[in-house]
Amino acid sequence: MRETALSEEILLTVEKPARYIGNEVNSVIKEKDKVKVRFAMCFPDVYEIGMSHLGIQILYSMFNSFEDVWCERVYSPWTDLHKIMKEKNIPLFALESQDPVLEFDFLGITLQYEMCYTNVLQILDLSHIPIYSRDRDENCPIVIGGGPCTYNPEPLADFFDLFYIGEGETVYRKVIDLYLECKENGISRADFLKKASKIGGIYVPSLYKVEYDDEGLISSFEPIYDDVPQIIHKEIEMDISDTYYPEKPIVPFIKVTQDRVTLEIQRGCIRGCRFCQAGMLYRPVRERDVELLKSYAVKMLENTGHEEISLSSLSSSDYTKLEELVNFLVDYAEEKKLNISLPSLRIDAFSLDVMSKIQDIRKSSLTFAPEAGSQRLRDVINKGLTREVILEGAKEAFIGGWTRVKLYFMLGLPTETKEDMRGIAELCNEIAKLYYELIPKSERKGRVQIVASTSFFVPKPFTPFQWAAQNSKEEFLEKAHFVNDSMHEQLNSKSIKYNYHEADVSVLEGVFARGDRKLSRVLIEAYKKGCLFDAWTETFRETPWLEAFEECGIDMAFYTSRERSLEEHLPWDMIDIGVTKDFLKREWMNAVNETVTPNCRAKCSGCGARVFGGGVCYEG
Amino acid sequence: MKVRIKFSKEGVMKYIGHLDIMRYFQKLLRRSDIPIAYSTGMSPHQIMSFAMPLSIGVESDGEYVDIELTDRITSAIAIERLNSNNVDGIKILSFKELPDNAVNAMASICAADYEVSFRKGYEPDFSCIRILEEIYAGDKIEILKKTKKSESIVDIKPGIFSFEGDDKIIKLCVSCGSVLNIKPEMVLGAVYSKMNSELNEFALLIRRKEIYTETEGTRISLNMIGADIL
Numbered sequence: 056m057r058e059t060a061l062s063e064e065i066l067l068t069v070e071k072p073a074r075y076i077g078n079e080v081n082s083v084i085k086e087k088d089k090v091k092v093r094f095a096m097c098f099p100d101v102y103e104i105g106m107s108h109l110g111i112q113i114l115y116s117m118f119n120s121f122e123d124v125w126c127e128r129v130y131s132p133w134t135d136l137h138k139i140m141k142e143k144n145i146p147l148f149a150l151e152s153q154d155p156v157l158e159f160d161f162l163g164i165t166l167q168y169e170m171c172y173t174n175v176l177q178i179l180d181l182s183h184i185p186i187y188s189r190d191r192d193e194n195c196p197i198v199i200g201g202g203p204c205t206y207n208p209e210p211l212a213d214f215f216d217l218f219y220i221g222e223g224e225t226v227y228r229k230v231i232d233l234y235l236e237c238k239e240n241g242i243s244r245a246d247f248l249k250k251a252s253k254i255g256g257i258y259v260p261s262l263y264k265v266e267y268d269d270e271g272l273i274s275s276f277e278p279i280y281d282d283v284p285q286i287i288h289k290e291i292e293m294d295i296s297d298t299y300y301p302e303k304p305i306v307p308f309i310k311v312t313q314d315r316v317t318l319e320i321q322r323g324c325i326r327g328c329r330f331c332q333a334g335m336l337y338r339p340v341r342e343r344d345v346e347l348l349k350s351y352a353v354k355m356l357e358n359t360g361h362e363e364i365s366l367s368s369l370s371s372s373d374y375t376k377l378e379e380l381v382n383f384l385v386d387y388a389e390e391k392k393l394n395i396s397l398p399s400l401r402i403d404a405f406s407l408d409v410m411s412k413i414q415d416i417r418k419s420s421l422t423f424a425p426e427a428g429s430q431r432l433r434d435v436i437n438k439g440l441t442r443e444v445i446l447e448g449a450k451e452a453f454i455g456g457w458t459r460v461k462l463y464f465m466l467g468l469p470t471e472t473k474e475d476m477r478g479i480a481e482l483c484n485e486i487a488k489l490y491y492e493l494i495p496k497s498e499r500k501g502r503v504q505i506v507a508s509t510s511f512f513v514p515k516p517f518t519p520f521q522w523a524a525q526n527s528k529e530e531f532l533e534k535a536h537f538v539n540d541s542m543h544e545q546l547n548s549k550s551i552k553y554n555y556h557e558a559d560v561s562v563l564e565g566v567f568a569r570g571d572r573k574l575s576r577v578l579i580e581a582y583k584k585g586c587l588f589d590a591w592t593e594t595f596r597e598t599p600w601l602e603a604f605e606e607c608g609i610d611m612a613f614y615t616s617r618e619r620s621l622e623e624h625l626p627w628d629m630i631d632i633g634v635t636k637d638f639l640k641r642e643w644m645n646a647v648n649e650t651v652t653p654n655c656r657a658k659c660s661g662c663g664a665r666v667f668g669g670g671v672c673y674e675g
Numbered sequence: 676m677k678v679r680i681k682f683s684k685e686g687v688m689k690y691i692g693h694l695d696i697m698r699y700f701q702k703l704l705r706r707s708d709i710p711i712a713y714s715t716g717m718s719p720h721q722i723m724s725f726a727m728p729l730s731i732g733v734e735s736d737g738e739y740v741d742i743e744l745t746d747r748i749t750s751a752i753a754i755e756r757l758n759s760n761n762v763d764g765i766k767i768l769s770f771k772e773l774p775d776n777a778v779n780a781m782a783s784i785c786a787a788d789y790e791v792s793f794r795k796g797y798e799p800d801f802s803c804i805r806i807l808e809e810i811y812a813g814d815k816i817e818i819l820k821k822t823k824k825s826e827s828i829v830d831i832k833p834g835i836f837s838f839e840g841d842d843k844i845i846k847l848c849v850s851c852g853s854v855l856n857i858k859p860e861m862v863l864g865a866v867y868s869k870m871n872s873e874l875n876e877f878a879l880l881i882r883r884k885e886i887y888t889e890t891e892g893t894r895i896s897l898n899m900i901g902a903d904i905l
Binding site: 064072306308310356361392394 | 687703713719760794877
């Protein structure tokens with residue numbers, strides 16, 4: 056039996072020791088003397104969150120399919136264990152072998168959201184890896200960042216040896232081969248990094264020099280050496296059917312956030328919502344073959360014993376074979392006594408029919424994401440959903456027996472007025488009114504329940520709104536209160552419940568989303584002050600963050616509430632995602648002019664993603 | 676068809692709590708394609724009942740779960756399939772068909788065997804077995820039982836059915852179930868308090884060896900009921 060890295064006393068003291076022992080079904084054990092490369096794959100959040108992430112499972116299965124590589128998992132120790140590990144100086148370990156991360160060749164950290172950045176520092180700190188990449192010696196693992204936040208990696212530039220920009224399936228083998236070649240020939244870490252910078256999608260931040268003008272804007276961003284590329288092109292897997300897929304996902308012992316099989320049906324999105332970063336980053340849309348998905352679904356369910364399967368993608372209703380796939384799964388699930396968890400689908404006859412088959416109508420709810428309260432603002436953000444479509448969907452659903460409706464909106468979108476905000480409340484009221492008009496009193500079982508939630512808009516890189524000003528915390532809260540008051544003015548206000556997200560986290564998220572290298576000091580200060588698990592309401596504390604900014608002399612408003620000029624050199628300009636800056640500028644102008652851009656299947660708008668030679672750009 | 680499964684739980688699996696072991700078995704049975712019966716209704720669940728939860732940190736050679744099957748499967752095939760789908764630390768030991776009138780495991784338990792030793796660095800400087808003999812010779816063994824709401828004095832002597840051992844390992848057979856549920860740490864706790872010493876929460880290494888039921892006044896192990904499916 057394997058020895059655990061933590062003593063029995065510690066494991067019996069901490070909350071949920073199963074987070075730290077490994078040994079799960081389908082976790083991969085190899086003989087460490089028989090592999091050449093050891094890769095620690097980290098999701099810098101607690102086990103239950105990290106284990107729910109599909110991307111890690113895909114990469115884990117890919118790396119372990121390489122005979123000479125052993126990939127293991129690392130997650131953030133929860134605050135209770137963090138404290139013990141700091142006090143007793145226990146090094147962070149990987150789950151499979153329980154060996155210290157410091158002994159590995161690579162530490163790959165996925166960056167899924169900005170509010171995990173202090174956890175990145177925690178991982179390095181607990182691993183006993185120097186925080187700054189420049190302080191690492193030949194024996195340290197190579198620290199790689201991946202995931203959506205690497206499309207603006209600059210706030211973390213000082214902490215990573217390299218970033219992998221794009222989809223992981225493509226060039227990791229090249230990186231590993233180069234590493235092995237360098238290791239065998241005694242080539243130094245610095246030279247390995249320089250050679251790696253020439254692999255597509257690989258960005259080595261230490262090889263670029265950034266200069267700023269008096270206002271703090273980037274005046275020059277240049278490679279230090281002539282043979283280091285100026286522009287890093289994102290990596291993309293164009294054939295997502297014939298690629299790695301985790302047929303044997305790991306089965307956690309404890310209940311994790313996504314305690315089920317996840318089937319990724321497509322990548323990318325045809326819709327082009329102007330606030331949505333994923334919609335731009337993952338262009339063009341690529342669908343997986345439906346027959347392949349059916350066989351994956353069966354294999355994964357058999358290999359895990361999970362009782363539930365869910366579909367994953369952006370805008371799942373746009374998957375062309377959705378009906379065929381869902382009908383197959385419904386039949387299979389019924390036979391095997393399994394559950395299906397559906398992504399939020401466009402509400403129509405098909406989705407209502409499926410929902411009525413697999414869910415208890417009384418307990419389930421309809422979900423709409425209009426994102427903005429008025430048609431005008433929905434045109435600004437290019438969200439195609441209209442009032443008529445929502446009301447028609449709600450009508451069908453009410454007739455079908457549903458009584459719960461969830462609606463998602465954003466506050467703080469560019470050009471937003473009070474009319475738009477009032478529109479949120481009015482739309483909720485209209486839906487409630489429709490229910491009472493449609494369903495006779497004798498057939499009602501209590502009130503209709505409308506739950507409206509607003510999040511605060513955070514402009515993201517590589518979206519048409521990347522130049523836009525973000526609202527301040529005060530503006531956000533004022534808007535949320537305004538919406539709340541508007542809800543109370545509605546005739547059916549008793550049927551409406553309104554929730555809004557915290558504003559302080561949205562402001563910080565905005566700082567780091569569009570931040571630059573100057574922010575690395577703030578991150579270190581905040582971590583030193585104990586900031587950790589900032590994505591968690593129960594652990595987030597605003598005050599130390601504000602102090603850290605203050606002490607570093609950095610103004611958050613510079614990154615958030617300042618509208619950028621179209622000429623400004625943006626911190627992420629060295630990255631090319633295929634979608635061109637010209638397209639984003641055009642879309643920014645279209646937004647201001649309230650002009651809608653059709654989706655990719657309706658008409659090509661020349662975003663630039665055709666350059667990848669496949670996907671929706673070449674359909675038909 | 677009702678079936679009783681006996682399994683062991685050791686190594687790192689001792690950190691997995693009872694609810695998660697239930698989830699683990701649900702998935703294990705599905706992975707192994709065991710023809711388990713489901714309840715009817717909107718959200719069908721497997722018909723499954725565990726004899727007795729095992730505390731976190733305790734290992735066992737004698738855990739039991741009763742299930743119901745829709746189709747016949749031989750014990751040998753079922754055990755082979757289940758064990759090939761198991762993780763290190765969980766092992767299926769038997770898979771027996773129960774008579775139709777068998778009481779389910781949870782309702783019928785009356786006693787359990789435990790083996791208790793001391794974690795390295797926590798060995799007492801007195802002989803626990805000798806002290807246990809001494810206090811057992813008295814009329815009562817009273818301990819303070821704390822629950823979330825209250826504290827009460829309980830006499831655990833009637834719940835200690837037998838004990839034997841040496842300075843290293845103590846074997847206990849104690850009462851369990853709804854009437855008087857005795858845990859090994861209660862017995863050792865009484866020994867320590869006799870010595871005016873306090874039992875450290877990490878001192879004991881506990882391993883459950885067997886669980887018993889009572890038929891016509893005699894204790895028999897849960898494994899004695901039922902027969903292999905051939």
